[in-house]
Amino acid sequence: MIAEKMVGFVENNSAIRMMFEEGKRLSKLYGAENVYDFSLGNPNVPAPCAVDNAIKDILDSEDSSYVHGYMSNAGYEDVRRTIADSLNRRFGTDFTDRNLIMTVGAAGGLNVIFRALLNPGDEVITFAPYFLEYRAYVGNFDGVLVEVPPNIPSFLPNLKELEKRITPRTKCVLINNPNNPTGVVYPENIIRELTAIIERKSFEFNTDIYLISDEPYRELVYDGVNVPYLTKYYANTVVGYSFSKSLSLPGERIGYIAVPNEMKDFDTVVSALTIANRILGYVNAPSLIQRAVARAIDSKTDVGYYDRNRKLLYSTLKNLGFDIVKPEGAFYLFVKSPVEDEKIFCDMAKEENIIMVPGSSFACPGYVRLAYCVSYETIERSIPAWNRLMEKLKKGNLNLK
Ligand code: PLP
Numbered sequence: 365m366i367a368e369k370m371v372g373f374v375e376n377n378s379a380i381r382m383m384f385e386e387g388k389r390l391s392k393l394y395g396a397e398n399v400y401d402f403s404l405g406n407p408n409v410p411a412p413c414a415v416d417n418a419i420k421d422i423l424d425s426e427d428s429s430y431v432h433g434y435m436s437n438a439g440y441e442d443v444r445r446t447i448a449d450s451l452n453r454r455f456g457t458d459f460t461d462r463n464l465i466m467t468v469g470a471a472g473g474l475n476v477i478f479r480a481l482l483n484p485g486d487e488v489i490t491f492a493p494y495f496l497e498y499r500a501y502v503g504n505f506d507g508v509l510v511e512v513p514p515n516i517p518s519f520l521p522n523l524k525e526l527e528k529r530i531t532p533r534t535k536c537v538l539i540n541n542p543n544n545p546t547g548v549v550y551p552e553n554i555i556r557e558l559t560a561i562i563e564r565k566s567f568e569f570n571t572d573i574y575l576i577s578d579e580p581y582r583e584l585v586y587d588g589v590n591v592p593y594l595t596k597y598y599a600n601t602v603v604g605y606s607f608s609k610s611l612s613l614p615g616e617r618i619g620y621i622a623v624p625n626e627m628k629d630f631d632t633v634v635s636a637l638t639i640a641n642r643i644l645g646y647v648n649a650p651s652l653i654q655r656a657v658a659r660a661i662d663s664k665t666d667v668g669y670y671d672r673n674r675k676l677l678y679s680t681l682k683n684l685g686f687d688i689v690k691p692e693g694a695f696y697l698f699v700k701s702p703v704e705d706e707k708i709f710c711d712m713a714k715e716e717n718i719i720m721v722p723g724s725s726f727a728c729p730g731y732v733r734l735a736y737c738v739s740y741e742t743i744e745r746s747i748p749a750w751n752r753l754m755e756k757l758k759k760g761n762l763n764l765k
Contacts, residue, residue, distance in 0.1 A: 400746035418659035439466025466649035470606035479640035486535035493728035547691020595624035
């Protein structure tokens, strides 16, 4: 018999994955070009050539037992130094290799962070809508995820509601900026207010509250929007970064955690994170791709590609009358469902071969998420299907909102 904790996971296997499987099934039936699958955040812009070239060059020129060998559990020192230098140049931080721990993507990084910080019953506060895996990651270490309800329509963090939820049991506040699923970017004034609240509350309760910043979409921003670097605003910040989206390498499983020098008990926290990386069984982040991302650290994905998609999908749906949060980052559109139950709306869209994910998969029913990391042509081809869907919505005897 499997572990009791796993039963729920097995029964409610990720809706996003289920929609993705549904997309594959419909593609077999109708042909891939006739299915408009906006379900999965799998980057479709290829990784920059610099990454593939780096891998080839590393294999040709570096010592094989070094490249494929174990290293420090935090990752290769020179890799961490290269990333630290890049962050210092970009964000004015003062990092060295000691501030960084290479991880198995953002998912691995978050598990390492929660392993290192949480005692059973400790609370982690996050803002709905959020990446639902957070609940599992916190639960892995018997922590309790506390939700702040969605702040509709801006989807910026609701700071009043945050303040009410901070208790002596609060160990972490977890934010995701730019945000999945809304594409909203939290600006500096919100970050300042948020960190001031956490500061005040940790003083009031005499507790250490950690601010966890999950940042896989940091590089995917549009119109020159600035994403504040959080270690500058709050000392007890842990940044979780990933190359999955920024360099289109989700299958390679590579990212890092950054901890600022101002962190209380810096050495102990960094040791705990490093040991957590080992004892969770990751041991260290994959070696070859660590070396490759260091060589390609100045490469960028083609954000212009996603921007074109964003503009086309946003304007198409807006012109049809859909109510949408204007996304400034990531590659998602969060659309208000025109029918009360967004799952019904998803089913109606599926009849037109449009696949999207219900907002309840992000703790925000009444909305749906569209991932526009697809080809531009897919969006163009989907336009008649969106038109038909809107016609159906207008004709149907539905509880239109
Ligand atoms: N956090 C958020 C908000 C995500 O959207 C994702 C993946 O989609 C992850 C974490 C996990 O990213 P990774 O592939 O780096 O583990």
